[in-house]
Amino acid sequence: MWEKDYYEVHDKMYIGTDCIIFGFDNGVLKLLIFKRRIEPNVGEYSLIGSFVKLEESISNAASRVLHEITGLQNVFMEELKTYNAVERDPGFRCVSVGQYALIRIDDYDKDLVEKHGAMWYTFDELPDLVLDHNQMVEDAMARLRRKAKYQPIGLELLPEKFTLPQLQSLYEAIYQRKMDSRNFRKKVLSFGVLIKLEEKDKTSSRKGAFYYKFDYEKYKELLAQGIYFVV
Amino acid sequence: MWEKDYYEVHDKMYIGTDCIIFGFDNGVLKLLIFKRRIEPNVGEYSLIGSFVKLEESISNAASRVLHEITGLQNVFMEELKTYNAVERDPGFRCVSVGQYALIRIDDYDKDLVEKHGAMWYTFDELPDLVLDHNQMVEDAMARLRRKAKYQPIGLELLPEKFTLPQLQSLYEAIYQRKMDSRNFRKKVLSFGVLIKLEEKDKTSSRKGAFYYKFDYEKYKELLAQGIYFVV
DNA sequence: ATTATTAACGTAAAAAATACGTTTATTTTT
DNA sequence: AAAAATAAACGTATTTTTTACGTTAATAAT
Numbered sequence: 437m438w439e440k441d442y443y444e445v446h447d448k449m450y451i452g453t454d455c456i457i458f459g460f461d462n463g464v465l466k467l468l469i470f471k472r473r474i475e476p477n478v479g480e481y482s483l484i485g486s487f488v489k490l491e492e493s494i495s496n497a498a499s500r501v502l503h504e505i506t507g508l509q510n511v512f513m514e515e516l517k518t519y520n521a522v523e524r525d526p527g528f529r530c531v532s533v534g535q536y537a538l539i540r541i542d543d544y545d546k547d548l549v550e551k552h553g554a555m556w557y558t559f560d561e562l563p564d565l566v567l568d569h570n571q572m573v574e575d576a577m578a579r580l581r582r583k584a585k586y587q588p589i590g591l592e593l594l595p596e597k598f599t600l601p602q603l604q605s606l607y608e609a610i611y612q613r614k615m616d617s618r619n620f621r622k623k624v625l626s627f628g629v630l631i632k633l634e635e636k637d638k639t640s641s642r643k644g645a646f647y648y649k650f651d652y653e654k655y656k657e658l659l660a661q662g663i664y665f666v667v
Numbered sequence: 668m669w670e671k672d673y674y675e676v677h678d679k680m681y682i683g684t685d686c687i688i689f690g691f692d693n694g695v696l697k698l699l700i701f702k703r704r705i706e707p708n709v710g711e712y713s714l715i716g717s718f719v720k721l722e723e724s725i726s727n728a729a730s731r732v733l734h735e736i737t738g739l740q741n742v743f744m745e746e747l748k749t750y751n752a753v754e755r756d757p758g759f760r761c762v763s764v765g766q767y768a769l770i771r772i773d774d775y776d777k778d779l780v781e782k783h784g785a786m787w788y789t790f791d792e793l794p795d796l797v798l799d800h801n802q803m804v805e806d807a808m809a810r811l812r813r814k815a816k817y818q819p820i821g822l823e824l825l826p827e828k829f830t831l832p833q834l835q836s837l838y839e840a841i842y843q844r845k846m847d848s849r850n851f852r853k854k855v856l857s858f859g860v861l862i863k864l865e866e867k868d869k870t871s872s873r874k875g876a877f878y879y880k881f882d883y884e885k886y887k888e889l890l891a892q893g894i895y896f897v898v
Numbered sequence: 899a900t901t902a903t904t905a906a907c908g909t910a911a912a913a914a915a916t917a918c919g920t921t922t923a924t925t926t927t928t
Numbered sequence: 929a930a931a932a933a934t935a936a937a938c939g940t941a942t943t944t945t946t947t948a949c950g951t952t953a954a955t956a957a958t
Contacts, residue, residue: 449721451680451762490680490760494751517746518764520725529721531682533749601936619916621937641935642924832905850947852906872904873955 450530453498454485454569456516456576457506459541459556460593462602465609466541466556467573468505469563473553476527482566483573484554485532498535505552507545512592513537514583516576519568536576538592584610586664588629591650599637599645600624607667615667623667629655681761684729685716685800687747687807688737690772690787691824693833696840697772697787698804699736700794704784707758713797714804715785716763729766736783738776743823744768745814747807750799767807769823815841817895819860822881830868830876831855838898846898854898860886 457468470484484505488497495513502511516534524530541556557563559577564570583589589610590603604620624630631651636644658665688699703711715736719728726744733742747765755761772787788794790808795801814820820841821834835851855861862882867875889896 449680449682449719451682488680488751488762491753493753494749494762515748518725518749520719520764522722522724531719531725533751599936616917617936618918618938622939623915636923638924642926643922643934643936644924645936830905847948848905849907849949853908854946867905867954869955873957874903874905874953875955876905 448529450487450528451494451533452485452487452530453494453501453533453535454483454519454572455498455502455513456483456534456536456572457502458536458538458576458580458593459544460606460609461541461556463605463609464558465606466558467562468549468554469557469565471553471555472566477566480566481563481569483569484552488533494533495535498537502537505549505554506539507548508539508543511537511539516572516579519572521568524568534572534575536579538589540593540595542595581610585666587659588627588650588655588665591655597633597635597647597649599640599647601640601645602637603648620667627658627663627665629658679760681718681759682725682764683716683718683761684725684732684764684766685714685750685803686729686733686744687714687765687767687803688733689767689769689807689811689824690775691837691840692772692787694836694840695789696837697789698793699780699785700788700796702784702786703797708797711797712794712800714800715783719764725764726766729768733768736780736785737770738779739770739774742768742770745810747803747810750803752799755799765803765806767810769820771824771826773826812841816897818890819858819881819886819896822886828864828866828868828878828880830871830878832871832876833868834879851898858889858896860889 459466459468468484469481472478472480472482484501486497486501488494492500494515498513499509499511502513503509513535516536518531518533520531522529524532559573562570562573565573580589584607590598590606593606594602600621601617603624604615604617607620608615629651630648633647633649635647637647638644690697690699699715700712701715703709703713715732717728717732719725723731725746729744730740730742733744734740744766747767749762749764751762753760755763790804793801793804796804811820815838821829821837824837825833831852832848834855835846835848838851839846860882861879864878864880866878868878869875
């Protein structure tokens with residue numbers, strides 16, 4: 437990695453990042469997709485991405501575009517993998533680092549998103565995307581499913597206050613299967629990382645469901661102990 | 668990722684890969700570490716790595732150096748993550764993609780390895796490595812532990828024929844804890860991916876332990892069904 | 899033949915996951 | 929004001945999985 441002779445060979449290698457942005461919109465998992473307005477590939481659909489600048493880290497680069505597009509800062513984000521096939525980009529040799537982000541779908545700046553030509557799509561209604569972006573989405577979805585097995589995803593995708601039925605519907609959306617509400621509740625509460633609030637959400641039922649919030653401190657402790665959050 | 672103005676800014680970004688090479692040497696997990704013989708950092712310890720050439724994928728690059736160093740081909744390898752802090756390499760901006768490899772420690776070419784100044788170290792005897800290579804090793808170790816939970820690692824690290832006690836000692840090395848041999852055997856055999864051979868290994872006991880081999884077909888089926896291999 | 903040693907087999911107890919029935923709080927309808 | 933409707937909350941029995949641990953078997957060395 438330090439041999440001088442490689443310097444020249446590599447002066448045409450580019451590195452970028454593409455963001456797979458998940459949102460959860462009452463009961464449905466969605467992805468933020470862009471209709472391209474600039475060359476190349478005008479009019480085609482793609483993920484949002486950027487080249488990585490010399491003076492920024494890859495996650496900086498992703499945060500930068502995410503902020504430009506959604507107005508959000510401090511969004512949860514994690515590296516997925518690199519996409520580096522020699523021929524993946526017909527223009528030139530470019531490695532892209534896929535990063536997936538989880539955002540609260542109520543938080544983002546609607547005007548900004550619309551201005552950039554972005555739209556929310558469900559996983560199965562996704563249009564054809566440029567390059568290997570469909571693959572990226574598929575990989576991100578698989579990763580999200582696996583991640584949900586040992587970390588409470590709800591933290592990032594749900595609003596501050598949420599009900600157990602909401603949390604369950606998020607898990608059902610991720611795993612694509614119905615779960616038993618009694619067992620779900622039992623399991624989720626057994627971790628002791630949820631705090632029950634006095635307030636109720638009356639929008640989805642007559643009885644109303646109590647709001648909960650995460651106990652971040654306890655959650656961190658649990659993770660430190662290496663305890664898994666399998667639902 | 669396609670905007671022209673970035674081209675210039677990025678003509679000094681380099682991309683390389685570093686390999687975290689695991690071997691299993693009767694009961695002990697080891698890592699292949701190099702004492703550098705060329706500038707920069709002569710005499711210091713590091714992982715083996717290379718720049719990624721314009722006409723090769725990142726895993727090609729890793730396979731290439733792995734072959735140069737160990738004489739091995741078709742080694743199991745998986746991307747770990749990118750190491751991309753702006754200041755990680757004092758010389759210039761270089762993103763490194765960490766990749767971990769699992770090799771059968773009896774297979775590699777001893778002369779070749781020695782010629783390149785490489786040595787096997789256990790995880791806790793590891794010397795200080797250049798740059799962020801110690802971090803890479805730590806991350807790879809963590810990944811290996813997690814991976815071992817849902818895939819039969821033995822496949823890659825053990826010889827073609829292996830005994831159950833050997834497989835168990837591999838898992839014990841990975842998890843750093845003793846396991847109950849009766850439960851381990853029960854669990855491992857319950858997956859139905861091991862084929863018992865007639866032959867016995869007599870080197871470690873008077874009674875001798877039967878050799879087993881993997882049933883690759885069944886194993887692939889299991890993975891396709893999404894079944895986890897939790898031991 | 900006896901002893902030593904690790905492998906192989908088996909079973910009981912504890913814990914976790916699953917399946918499913920009943921009650922409760924509230925709003926809407928009558 | 930009572931009855932009906934509805935989703936939430938609570939609880940318990942059954943099944944499955946995990947854990948703990950005792951016994952027997954095969955072989956080489958003595």
